[in-house]
Amino acid sequence: MALSSLNYKNENMTRRINKVAVIGSGIMGSGIACHFANIGVEVLLLDIVPRELNEKEIAKGLTLESTTVRNRMVNDNLANALKSKPSPIYHKKFADRIQTGNLEDDLKKIADVDWIIEVVVERLDIKKKVFEQIEQYRTPGTLITSNTSGIPIAFMNEGRSEDFQKHFAVTHFFNPPRYLKLFEVVPGPDCNEEVTGFLMKYGEKFLGKTSVLAKDTPAFIGNRIGIFGIQSLFHQVKELGLTVEEVDKLTGPVIGRPKSATFRTVDVVGLDTLVHVANGIYENCPEDEAHELFKLPGFIQSMMDNKWLGSKTGQGFYKKIKGDDGQSEILSLDLDTLEYRKKKKASFATLELTKTIDKPIDRFKVLVGGKDKAGEFYRKNFAALFAYVQNRIPEISDELYRIDDAMKAGFGWENGPFEIWDAIGVEKGIELMKAEGYQPAVWVEEMITGGNTSFYTVKDGATYYYDIPSKQHIKKPGQDAFIILDNIRKSNEVFKNSGVVIEDLGDGILNCEFQSKMNTIGGDVLAGINKAIDLAEKDFQGLVVGNQGANFSVGANIGMIFMMAVEQEYDELNMAIKMFQDTMMRMRYSSIPTISAPHGMTLGGGCELSLHADKIVAAAETYIGLVEFGVGVIPGGGGSKEMTLRASDLFRKDDVELNVLREHFLTIGMAKVSTSAYEAYDLNILQKGKDVVVVNKDRQIAEAKKHALLLAEAGYTKPIQRTDVKVLGKQALGMFLVGTDSMNAGNYISDHDKKIANKLAYVMAGGDLSEASYVSEQYLLDIEREAFLSLCTERKTLERIQHMLKTGKPLRN
Numbered sequence: 001m002a003l004s005s006l007n008y009k010n011e012n013m014t015r016r017i018n019k020v021a022v023i024g025s026g027i028m029g030s031g032i033a034c035h036f037a038n039i040g041v042e043v044l045l046l047d048i049v050p051r052e053l054n055e056k057e058i059a060k061g062l063t064l065e066s067t068t069v070r071n072r073m074v075n076d077n078l079a080n081a082l083k084s085k086p087s088p089i090y091h092k093k094f095a096d097r098i099q100t101g102n103l104e105d106d107l108k109k110i111a112d113v114d115w116i117i118e119v120v121v122e123r124l125d126i127k128k129k130v131f132e133q134i135e136q137y138r139t140p141g142t143l144i145t146s147n148t149s150g151i152p153i154a155f156m157n158e159g160r161s162e163d164f165q166k167h168f169a170v171t172h173f174f175n176p177p178r179y180l181k182l183f184e185v186v187p188g189p190d191c192n193e194e195v196t197g198f199l200m201k202y203g204e205k206f207l208g209k210t211s212v213l214a215k216d217t218p219a220f221i222g223n224r225i226g227i228f229g230i231q232s233l234f235h236q237v238k239e240l241g242l243t244v245e246e247v248d249k250l251t252g253p254v255i256g257r258p259k260s261a262t263f264r265t266v267d268v269v270g271l272d273t274l275v276h277v278a279n280g281i282y283e284n285c286p287e288d289e290a291h292e293l294f295k296l297p298g299f300i301q302s303m304m305d306n307k308w309l310g311s312k313t314g315q316g317f318y319k320k321i322k323g324d325d326g327q328s329e330i331l332s333l334d335l336d337t338l339e340y341r342k343k344k345k346a347s348f349a350t351l352e353l354t355k356t357i358d359k360p361i362d363r364f365k366v367l368v369g370g371k372d373k374a375g376e377f378y379r380k381n382f383a384a385l386f387a388y389v390q391n392r393i394p395e396i397s398d399e400l401y402r403i404d405d406a407m408k409a410g411f412g413w414e415n416g417p418f419e420i421w422d423a424i425g426v427e428k429g430i431e432l433m434k435a436e437g438y439q440p441a442v443w444v445e446e447m448i449t450g451g452n453t454s455f456y457t458v459k460d461g462a463t464y465y466y467d468i469p470s471k472q473h474i475k476k477p478g479q480d481a482f483i484i485l486d487n488i489r490k491s492n493e494v495f496k497n498s499g500v501v502i503e504d505l506g507d508g509i510l511n512c513e514f515q516s517k518m519n520t521i522g523g524d525v526l527a528g529i530n531k532a533i534d535l536a537e538k539d540f541q542g543l544v545v546g547n548q549g550a551n552f553s554v555g556a557n558i559g560m561i562f563m564m565a566v567e568q569e570y571d572e573l574n575m576a577i578k579m580f581q582d583t584m585m586r587m588r589y590s591s592i593p594t595i596s597a598p599h600g601m602t603l604g605g606g607c608e609l610s611l612h613a614d615k616i617v618a619a620a621e622t623y624i625g626l627v628e629f630g631v632g633v634i635p636g637g638g639g640s641k642e643m644t645l646r647a648s649d650l651f652r653k654d655d656v657e658l659n660v661l662r663e664h665f666l667t668i669g670m671a672k673v674s675t676s677a678y679e680a681y682d683l684n685i686l687q688k689g690k691d692v693v694v695v696n697k698d699r700q701i702a703e704a705k706k707h708a709l710l711l712a713e714a715g716y717t718k719p720i721q722r723t724d725v726k727v728l729g730k731q732a733l734g735m736f737l738v739g740t741d742s743m744n745a746g747n748y749i750s751d752h753d754k755k756i757a758n759k760l761a762y763v764m765a766g767g768d769l770s771e772a773s774y775v776s777e778q779y780l781l782d783i784e785r786e787a788f789l790s791l792c793t794e795r796k797t798l799e800r801i802q803h804m805l806k807t808g809k810p811l812r813n
Contacts, residue, residue: 182410208695256360256414499524546597555604630810636788727766
């Protein structure tokens with residue numbers, strides 16, 4: 001059976017996963033358990049029974065038969081995972097979905113689960129023993145998978161029943177399971193096709209992953225290519241005379257890779273982890289043409305001998321120390337002397353040429369043409385990468401797109417190897433390879449001879465990839481649930497300015513996509529949102545505001561605000577803030593349904609826009625909040641008004657209204673930002689029963705479109721502006737002012753912080769009204785704008801804005 005025939009079978013998902021058992025509660029096991037709990041699945045997490053008491057247990061008079069002792073291993077591991085940062089759980093309450101136990105007392109409970117996931121130590125003998133125990137209690141037909149990263153399935157299958165083997169596969173999560181999207185599915189030789197199809201679909205639809213079908217080869221796809229890339233760099237770094245800082249500069253965001261780039265990433269993951277995988281590839285892939293590359297260079301072996309493994313041992317390629325002044329300082333490892341030294345700034349002329357190129361995919365042609373050491377590095381690096389990935393087909397995958405998907409989802413690359421090759425040009429890539437002594441694979445030559453000049457093409461909004469057996473481009477499977485804006489932007493463009501692109505999503509729904517730097521909201525973006533609403537009201541049924549960048553929006557363009565304030569152009573600033581407010585109100589009070597689709601950082605103005613949409617369809621990884629206090633102002637685009645309104649809607653006769661209002665005040669005053677979309681419900685930024693969360697961000701735009709259509713088809717009518725917002729006047733204002741006075745007197749907040757808080761207090765109290773009253777939204781918007789403008793005249797505010805513009809970090813006065 002060819003793996004390529006297993007593309008997303010079993011669309012009806014007749015198998016249901018209500019409860020899973022995770023065997024092994026280490027870092028990966030606890031992380032996997034937490035992620036299943038994140039999506040609402042009940043989890044049974046089991047581990048071994050300790051063989052001796054610790055000091056605390058002895059002091060309490062416990063014995064090895066005590067339940068707390070027998071479950072100590074699993075409970076301690078889970079507790080440590082839940083305390084770790086970033087958190088493995090969307091919301092602390094979700095941890096209640098995890099039941100813990102041990103393999104001696106509780107293994108029989110696996111009879112009631114739908115899926116058993118083995119995550120024990122990477123030793124075949126131990127895994128086989130665990131599988132033997134599992135077979136005693138496992139109900140036939142139950143899914144059974146291993147999170148191994150390298151042990152061949154045939155070895156794990158030995159001695160197992162026919163039913164076990166039919167339902168057994170590897171499901172390889174990447175660490176941390178919540179955040180890294182790669183989910184490699186590796187079916188065993190006797191695994192049912194239905195099982196493989198189910199796992200692929202479940203990973204994508206429910207776990208929010210990029211499911212990648214892999215073959216049972218050492219390190220599968222992600223680690224095979226990823227470790228090759230890192231090992232290649234290890235061997236190149238001395239040859240080119242590059243420093244640790246220079247390599248990280250060249251292999252970070254400039255080419256669409258994480259900020260941690262190469263050496264910082266190794267420090268975080270652990271050098272020993274990388275070496276373990278590299279050694280496994282070296283030992284098990286003797287026919288690999290790059291076999292010798294997986295041997296450890298001398299400086300890596302020395303680091304291993306010294307136990308310089310990275311963050312876990314306090315030093316690796318980088319080391320944090322405290323200077324004589326008590327300030328922390330990061331030192332870098334000199335790869336020649338193996339001594340730590342002060343970090344050196346890395347700069348290259350080639351990188352300067354890319355500063356005006358926004359998208360990494362558009363930078364590669366410039367980078368490989370560089371005349372300096374950076375250009376030489378990129379030519380050597382990409383030549384080696386292209387040569388390696390072309391030869392891994394069909395060894396590790398029959399389809400080239402799976403390699404790209406694995407690298408993007410598992411290693412955080414914005415573009416996969418074949419996408420980068422396309423960006424440089426297939427023939428140019430071959431030229432780079434030949435210059436370094438590599439030859440193109442036969443299938444690459446046949447592709448070019450056949451008139452196919454790229455690995456990918458886009459047609460009718462869908463991605464097509466070059467299929468080697470048929471020698472033609474065929475549609476990449478699994479796209480029907482997605483809307484990929486990159487694929488439809490040109491063909492479906494309705495309007496464009498420097499701030500936004502408005503696309504037709506089909507079925508009468510428009511999308512307004514921000515295109516500004518960091519998706520900040522300035523004049524062009526506001527004009528674009530208004531244009532989108534105009535177009536939707538005239539000829540369409542609904543509007544989605546969403547994008548597929550790294551973040552939804554980091555907020556308003558504070559640079560524009562700073563310039564107006566410095567020039568004392570207060571009339572213009574007043575008009576700009578009013579335009580922002582009016583645009584947010586149009587989101588709320590247009591004649592068509594509006595949907596906000598936030599993800600990643602959704603701060604300040606990005607949060608305000610979402611607050612005013614008819615519905616929020618948020619990605620689970622949404623970090624949303626009103627953070628304006630950090631730059632010395634209050635939310636001025638309707639955020640202060642909206643939190644006052646939302647507090648008012650929660651007022652009940654039996655509630656203490658002041659307490660409800662105080663909570664909403666503190667949400668703004670403490671610049672609270674949710675660490676997931678689910679936490680945003682606690683802040684009343686997302687609202688239960690109205691807003692929804694999507695675990696797979698790739699599905700978000702399609703899901704937002706679906707909700708826009710549902711609202712339209714349900715007979716959406718233009719809402720009436722609110723005039724019934726209850727404000728508490730002097731009673732609330734007095735409470736807030738007393739609070740800010742005491743905080744200031746106790747040196748918890750500065751004089752300027754107190755001034756900002758008092759301005760917010762005035763707005764959220766509805767002014768100094770003598771008694772509780774009902775006011776309109778416009779009344780609150782007017783006093784919000786007045787308060788915002790008055791703060792913009794403050795020197796301390798301008799200092800904070802200037803500091804934020806320079807450093808990207810808030811300044812506390």
